[in-house]
Amino acid sequence: MRAPGLRARVTTGFAAGALCLSAVMAVVSYQITRQSLLAEREETAVRAAYYDAAIVRAGMSARDPDIADILSTIDTGESRRAVMQHQQIWYARNADSTGISAAVPETLQRRAGEGHSATQRIRVDGTPTMVIAIPLSAETVYYEVDSLAELDRTLRLVALVLAVVALGTALVGAALGRYAGRYVLRPLDRVERAARDISAGRTGSRLDPAAEPDLADLASSFNHMVDELSARVEKDRRFAADVSHELRSPLQTLAAAASVLDRRRDKLDERSAMAAQLVTDEVERFQRLVEDLLVLSRAQRAAERRLADVRELAVKVCRRCRVDEDRVEMQGEPAWSVDARRVEQILTNLIENAQAYGGGVTAVRLVLVDGRGRIEVDDDGPGVAADDKPAIFDRFVRGRAAHARADGRGTGLGLAIVAQHAAAHGGSATVLDRPGGGARFRVELGGCRP
Amino acid sequence: MPAVLVIEDDDRIRTSLLLALEDEGYTAIGAANAEEGLSEQQRRPADTVLVDLMLPGIDGFECIRQLRRTQDVPIVVISARDDTHDIVAALEAGADDYLVKPVAVKELTARLRALRRRGRMLANDGVRTLRFGDLEIRPEAGEVRLGGQEVAVTRTEFQLLCELAEHPGQVLSRPQLLQRVWQYDVGDERLVDVHVGRLRHKIEFEPGAPRHLVTVRGLGYKLQP
Numbered sequence: 001m002r003a004p005g006l007r008a009r010v011t012t013g014f015a016a017g018a019l020c021l022s023a024v025m026a027v028v029s030y031q032i033t034r035q036s037l038l039a040e041r042e043e044t045a046v047r048a049a050y051y052d053a054a055i056v057r058a059g060m061s062a063r064d065p066d067i068a069d070i071l072s073t074i075d076t077g078e079s080r081r082a083v084m085q086h087q088q089i090w091y092a093r094n095a096d097s098t099g100i101s102a103a104v105p106e107t108l109q110r111r112a113g114e115g116h117s118a119t120q121r122i123r124v125d126g127t128p129t130m131v132i133a134i135p136l137s138a139e140t141v142y143y144e145v146d147s148l149a150e151l152d153r154t155l156r157l158v159a160l161v162l163a164v165v166a167l168g169t170a171l172v173g174a175a176l177g178r179y180a181g182r183y184v185l186r187p188l189d190r191v192e193r194a195a196r197d198i199s200a201g202r203t204g205s206r207l208d209p210a211a212e213p214d215l216a217d218l219a220s221s222f223n224h225m226v227d228e229l230s231a232r233v234e235k236d237r238r239f240a241a242d243v244s245h246e247l248r249s250p251l252q253t254l255a256a257a258a259s260v261l262d263r264r265r266d267k268l269d270e271r272s273a274m275a276a277q278l279v280t281d282e283v284e285r286f287q288r289l290v291e292d293l294l295v296l297s298r299a300q301r302a303a304e305r306r307l308a309d310v311r312e313l314a315v316k317v318c319r320r321c322r323v324d325e326d327r328v329e330m331q332g333e334p335a336w337s338v339d340a341r342r343v344e345q346i347l348t349n350l351i352e353n354a355q356a357y358g359g360g361v362t363a364v365r366l367v368l369v370d371g372r373g374r375i376e377v378d379d380d381g382p383g384v385a386a387d388d389k390p391a392i393f394d395r396f397v398r399g400r401a402a403h404a405r406a407d408g409r410g411t412g413l414g415l416a417i418v419a420q421h422a423a424a425h426g427g428s429a430t431v432l433d434r435p436g437g438g439a440r441f442r443v444e445l446g447g448c449r450p
Numbered sequence: 451m452p453a454v455l456v457i458e459d460d461d462r463i464r465t466s467l468l469l470a471l472e473d474e475g476y477t478a479i480g481a482a483n484a485e486e487g488l489s490e491q492q493r494r495p496a497d498t499v500l501v502d503l504m505l506p507g508i509d510g511f512e513c514i515r516q517l518r519r520t521q522d523v524p525i526v527v528i529s530a531r532d533d534t535h536d537i538v539a540a541l542e543a544g545a546d547d548y549l550v551k552p553v554a555v556k557e558l559t560a561r562l563r564a565l566r567r568r569g570r571m572l573a574n575d576g577v578r579t580l581r582f583g584d585l586e587i588r589p590e591a592g593e594v595r596l597g598g599q600e601v602a603v604t605r606t607e608f609q610l611l612c613e614l615a616e617h618p619g620q621v622l623s624r625p626q627l628l629q630r631v632w633q634y635d636v637g638d639e640r641l642v643d644v645h646v647g648r649l650r651h652k653i654e655f656e657p658g659a660p661r662h663l664v665t666v667r668g669l670g671y672k673l674q675p
Contacts, residue, residue: 248530249460251552256466259555263473287552294532307668309623316625335668340639 010181011174018173019166026162034155041151042130045080046119049132049144052082057136067091079150083143085109100124100145108133112141121148128152187212191222200426202302203230233300240297247290251283258283285411292413295345296395299420305447308340310366310373317347323361332368336448342421343445346375349414350441354379356410358439372427373448376440383439384431393419393429418443452566453477455496457487457513458528459505463551467500470555476562484508488516495523498562503529503540511543518544522604524565528553534640541644546606547632548641564633565605580615583675585653585662587615594653601652606631610645611653614663614673623670646671 004012052074059070071082071093083101084091090101103124111118112133119132128148135141190207197205206226207219261268261276268276311334318325336343347364354361358379365376384392391397396412418441419429426446434440454476458464464480471478479496481487484505491499499517503510514525524547527540532550540548547561580587586595589612594601603611610631614622622630624639632641646665650657663673 244532245530248551249463252528252530253460253462253466255552255554256463256470260466260469260473284554287554290552309669312623312625 007178007181007185010184011177014177014180015170015174018176019170022166022169026166030155030159030162033158037151037155041148042119045130045144045146046132048080049134049142049146052076052080052144053134053136053142056082056084056142060136060140068093076144079147081145081147083145084140085143086140088139101143103129103145104131104133104143108143109141112143187215191215191218194222194226198226198229200302200424203233237297240294244290244294244297251287251290254279254283255287289411289413292411292417295417296413296420299342299417299424301424303339303342303421303424305337305339307335307337308343309334310336310338310343310375313340313344314347314364314366317344317351318361318364321348321351321355321361323351323355323364327361328364328366330366333449334366334368336368336373336445338373338425338445338448339421342424343375346418346421346443347377349418350375350377350443353377353414353441354381354439357381362434362438368448371447371449373445375443375445378434378440379438381438383433383437389431392431415441451475451477452498452562453479453494453496454562455479455481455487455491455499457481457484457499457501457505457510459483459502463502471559474555474559476559484510484513484516487513491517491521491523495521498524498526498565500526500528501545503527503531503536511539514540514543514545518604522602524605526561526565528558537638537640538644541641542648544604544648546604548638561632567633580618581675582615582618582662582673585675587611589615596653603649603652607645607649607652610642611649611663611673614671617672619672619674621666621669621672626670642671 055074056070059065059073060067067084067086068091071084071091074082074093076082076093081100082093083104085101092100103122105120105122108118108120108131112135115135115138117132117134119130121128121130123129124145124147128151130146130148132144132146133141134143190211194205194207203226206223209216209219209223212219258276258280262280265273265276311328311330314328314330315325317323318328351361351364354377358381360380361377362380363376363378365374365378367374367376393415395416397416415429422429422443422445425448427444429441429443432440432442452475454471456464456467456471456478458467458480459482461482464482468478468480477496479490479494481490484501484507487499487501488508490496501510501513505513508516510527510529514527517523517525525545526547526549527545528549528551529536529540530551537548546565549558549561578589580589584597587593592608594603594608594611610627613627613630624642627642628634628639631645646663647657650660650663653662654660662675663671665671
């Protein structure tokens with residue numbers, strides 16, 4: 001699996017940090033809120049219980065008091081219920097409340113029995129409840145059972161709100177992380193753009209070390225690297241140019257001299273004529289080889305793009321190669337922003353390849369889709385064996401068909417040149433099987449619409 | 451027999467070119483450097499001059515400029531250098547064509563024939579005047595006037611101008627112009643661009659903002675009043 005990108009990591013980090021911080025904040029605030037709400041509630045409940053207990057105590061001072069009657073005089077509201085234990089007997093305000101006495105915990109009863117007033121929080125049927133015990137005399141204890149359901153609901157709501165806020169904070173953190181990531185990485189985008197420019201052949205592209213002081217070191221190392229690389233490339237290029245120059249001059253002599261020999265072939269004896277023929281043919285091949293090598297050595301340079309009518313180019317190449325120009329199919333706009341000389345070379349090499357090894361051209365297709373140009377040349381040959389496909393665009397590689405029918409004309413560089421020209425246009429060259437037999441050479445060119 | 455002057459410092463190349471050109475029916479004269487070539491051309495003007503760029507002493511560019519000062523003879527550069535920079539500089543100096551060594555003899559003679567045909571077309575009778583505002587072109591007389599003043603153009607420039615003038619307002623693409631003016635099926639479109647540039651310096655008041663000879667982006671060139 002691919003490691004997550006720097007941007008993703010920064011975003012995740014910010015989100016996790018925000019989530020941790022807000023979660024801690026939420027838990028702490030929940031606890032504080034809960035404590036203070038509970039304490040307040042308890043205080044209120046205790047005060048109310050003492051007040052009620054005073055009323056009950058007053059009622060009990062009468063002779064033969066009716067405890068149920070006394071209890072019914074207390075206004076306990078909705079949440080509080082009053083219970084009394086007098087001489088080991090439980091009294092409640094009405095029958096349905098008697099069950100409550102069972103809820104009064106033993107520990108509380110014991111403490112009340114010792115004459116201490118006390119409170120305890122318990123759960124009754126899942127509802128948090130507070131029980132307050134106030135001893136009225138040695139044998140009488142007044143209890144008040146106070147349901148905390150409302151407080152519980154409030155606390156739940158608080159918890160929910162805090163959780164939502166925590167999540168929201170995490171999301172805001174993530175967004176902030178994304179923004180920060182993008183902001184921090186913006187200088188790296190410039191590096192990326194420069195690198196892309198350079199790999200596309202625009203070797204003049206450099207970074208400005210002053211633009212981002214923190215990245216000044218990176219910028220100057222980058223520039224240094226590009227300088228070194230372009231110096232090396234320039235040296236190679238100059239070497240190729242020098243070699244070509246040194247080869248071209250003697251080749252000019254050979255070409256002219258061979259043509260003189262060729263003209264006089266019928267005046268020569270048979271052996272000399274054969275030798276003259278060989279010299280003429282080989283000089284021609286040598287010429288093509290030097291030409292192709294030169295083209296290849298220059299093919300890595302940036303494409304000199306200009307709007308060109310590719311249909312016209314294809315028709316021109318077809319005419320020159322004696323291919324029926326009706327085989328040219330154009331789909332979409334024919335004006336492409338390309339290096340016309342290179343596209344012409346691509347077309348020429350593919351068509352000559354199809355004629356030499358593919359039994360002739362059956363179609364030349366030019367398609368423009370979404371700014372990408374596609375050139376396809378179909379042939380009528382045996383197709384390219386699957387084993388040969390990956391290497392067929394390499395230098396000096398000839399497919400099986402080429403070996404079988406080699407006529408000595410090919411330099412083994414034609415398809416390599418095609419691939420290089422495609423790459424200079426930000427594209428690629430591939431070979432496919434044509435439906436119905438034969439090979440289909442496909443060249444994709446990027447950025448064909450300005 | 452058409453005469454060709456070959457200015458080339460490499461003895462073997464010069465000798466082989468002379469042999470091959472004589473074989474093809476030309477009277478070929480050799481010169482080993484620019485000075486020799488220039489004085490030869492003064493003495494016995496050839497119909498076409500082939501010139502190498504890397505010459506000892508006066509180099510090929512200067513040689514072309516000096517020839518152009520007095521003559522409109524077709525000049526063809528044959529050089530081992532194929533940098534755009536060299537090609538453009540040679541054409542701007544006044545060359546009509548630029549060939550990169552090694553040139554096949556058949557190719558060379560085809561180009562020489564095309565250049566001669568261009569020269570002969572001027573020799574017809576009947577003088578028409580094609581007007582484009584203040585620009586007047588007389589194809590048959592080989593004359594170009596701008597605001598009444600005669601403008602000196604080379605044969606190739608004149609042929610290019612006539613081709614555009616014969617199709618007023620119509621856009622001609624670079625390959626079309628290469629075909630019609632240079633008679634090339636395959637050729638370097640920079641030939642067209644450089645000649646258009648040279649023409650603009652002669653027939654436009656502001657070559658940077660041409661009024662007559664305008665570029666139609668992505669299509670080619672046209673001539674308009």
